[in-house]
Amino acid sequence: MEYRHxxxxxxQLSELSFGSWITFHTQADVKAAADMMSAVYDAGVNFFxxxxxxxxxxxxxxxxxxxKQLGWRRGSYLVSTKIYxxxxxxxNEHNTLNRKRLIEGINGSLERFQxxxxxxxYCHRSDKTTPIEETVWSMHNIxxxxxxxxxxxxxxxxxxIVAAIEIAERHHLHKPVTEQPRYNLxxxxxxxxxYERVYKEYGYGATxxxxxxxxxxxxxxxxxxxxxxxGALEGFDWLHDRLTDKGxxxxxxxxxxxxKELNCTLSQLALxxxxxxxxxSTVITGASRVEQVHENMKAANVAPKLTPEILERVDGxxxxxxxxxxx
Ligand SMILES: NC(=O)c1ccc[n+]([C@@H]2O[C@H](COP(=O)([O-])OP(=O)(O)OC[C@H]3O[C@@H](n4cnc5c(N)ncnc54)[C@H](OP(=O)(O)O)[C@@H]3O)[C@@H](O)[C@H]2O)c1
Numbered sequence: 001m002e003y004r005h006x007x008x009x010x011x012q013l014s015e016l017s018f019g020s021w022i023t024f025h026t027q028a029d030v031k032a033a034a035d036m037m038s039a040v041y042d043a044g045v046n047f048f049x050x051x052x053x054x055x056x057x058x059x060x061x062x063x064x065x066x067x068k069q070l071g072w073r074r075g076s077y078l079v080s081t082k083i084y085x086x087x088x089x090x091x092n093e094h095n096t097l098n099r100k101r102l103i104e105g106i107n108g109s110l111e112r113f114q115x116x117x118x119x120x121x122y123c124h125r126s127d128k129t130t131p132i133e134e135t136v137w138s139m140h141n142i143x144x145x146x147x148x149x150x151x152x153x154x155x156x157x158x159x160x161i162v163a164a165i166e167i168a169e170r171h172h173l174h175k176p177v178t179e180q181p182r183y184n185l186x187x188x189x190x191x192x193x194x195y196e197r198v199y200k201e202y203g204y205g206a207t208x209x210x211x212x213x214x215x216x217x218x219x220x221x222x223x224x225x226x227x228x229x230x231g232a233l234e235g236f237d238w239l240h241d242r243l244t245d246k247g248x249x250x251x252x253x254x255x256x257x258x259x260k261e262l263n264c265t266l267s268q269l270a271l272x273x274x275x276x277x278x279x280x281s282t283v284i285t286g287a288s289r290v291e292q293v294h295e296n297m298k299a300a301n302v303a304p305k306l307t308p309e310i311l312e313r314v315d316g317x318x319x320x321x322x323x324x325x326x327x
Contacts, residue, residue: 001044001300006281007205009150009177011119013078013282015275016040016300018293019049019209020286022230025058027288034066036293040285041072043297049180049207049284051082051124052109064113080207081109082154082180084124097127097135106147120207121148122180126156132163140173152178152205158194165202178205178281184213185255185270185318186248196279205281208274212286216243217270219252230288254317258310264302267292271299273314276306 003012018040024033037048050063060081067079083105086094092101106121121142123135139151153161153176161179168175179198183191183206191208198204212218215230221243225231231243242248252266259269274283287293306314 001297003046004281005205006150006207007177007199008203009205011078011150013047013207014045015280015282016043016045016271016297017047017049017207017282017284018045018286019284020059020063021049021051021054021209022233022236023286023288024050024062025055026233027230028062030062030065030069032289033062034069035290036287037063037066038070039290039293040297041070041077043293044300045297046076047078047080047119047207047282047284049080049209050113051122052087052105052112053082053085053124057087057108057112060109060112064115068114078119079113079115080120080122081106081113081118082122082124083109084127095127096130097123097138098130099134099138102135102138102142106142110147117147117149119149120178121151122154123151123156123176124154126153126160132160133167136164136167136173136176137171139176140168143174150174150177152176152180152207154180155182158198161195161198161204162202165204176204178207180207180209180284182210183208183274183277183280183283184211185217185251185273185314186213191277191279199279206279207282207284208280209284210286211271211274211283212267213248213270214239214243216248217252217255217266219256219266222249222253251317255314258313262302262305262310264298264305265295267296268299268302269314271296272302272306273311275299275303276311 002015004015006013050060083102142148165175181191220226231239255266259266285296
């Protein structure tokens with residue numbers, strides 16, 4: 001496992017990391033979560049991603065209980081959470097990044113985790129109604145109080161990120177240091193086109209999510225939705241169209257000969273492709289069971305095999321013109 005600086009900060013993250021969306025509480029109890037966390041930690045992972053909204057707060061509870069069981073040195077790993085949607089429907093309690101929500105949010109998360117601080121705190125989406133200045137000041141205060149060490153954004157517009165950085169610089173506040181964007185073979189354009197300027201000019205980090213497009217890139221949806229997959233979970237019907245899209249499945253199938261040549265699985269190839277982007281600080285992986293973890297962690301060994309010629313063939317399948325990636 002290699003470690004990469006989070007943008008231009010001093011902190012280093014394992015190039016593959018591990019997140020709990022959909023899985024913790026819904027598919028994995030504390031024991032299953034601890035087993036998976038232990039497997040990734042043994043492979044060198046030092047960053048665990050979470051959010052207050054995952055499983056209505058239960059995902060943080062499960063991760064916190066697993067961390068307690070595992071008993072690792074606090075200095076040896078990083079934990080994140082994200083605030084925005086909230087857990088309650090009150091007017092100031094959901095879909096906002098106002099000061100009250102952020103401060104109550106971090107306090108609630110720390111309680112559920114049973115931790116004194118999180119390493120990274122994200123604004124899970126942008127809030128078009130709260131002044132960015134109010135959000136920046138609140139995140140700065142949370143860091144000053146020692147409840148988080150760094151802060152970042154998730155799926156903000158590039159212009160909003162730049163505005164937040166500039167407000168922080170103007171007032172000598174803690175700046176946001178990383179974005180958490182979606183990035184995989186199917187969904188790469190925002191990362192490459194919109195955000196690249198923020199990575200290049202501001203040294204912003206990128207902790208990318210959904211590298212397997214919810215499992216579509218593993219190839220397991222080629223014969224329909226397997227009963228033991230995310231696609232079959234109650235309440236996730238909204239994923240069905242994406243997971244059974246014939247055009248997308250044909251592209252996944254076209255990747256198979258390349259995976260075979262490289263002696264790896266489709267999942268490993270798709271994860272390794274994400275790792276090849278130098279602006280990626282870490283690829284946040286997800287898994288519902290330990291076998292997937294073992295398979296996915298080996299992607300780190302596949303990345304060096306992705307030569308420019310292989311990458312061109314992969315891009316050919318996913319129909320992204322070379323110049324779009326280069327400029
Ligand atoms: N900031 C945001 O808004 C945001 C949004 C989404 C995710 N995230 C973060 O990113 C993390 C990863 O996202 P994701 O879970 O969507 O990642 P993903 O890699 O796209 O999908 C992971 C899912 O694919 C299946 N899978 C993984 N490896 C497999 C393998 N080797 N073989 C077969 N199936 C496999 C598993 O689901 P099944 O076994 O159930 O099919 C697993 O839970 C999340 O946990 C979260 O921390 C952040």
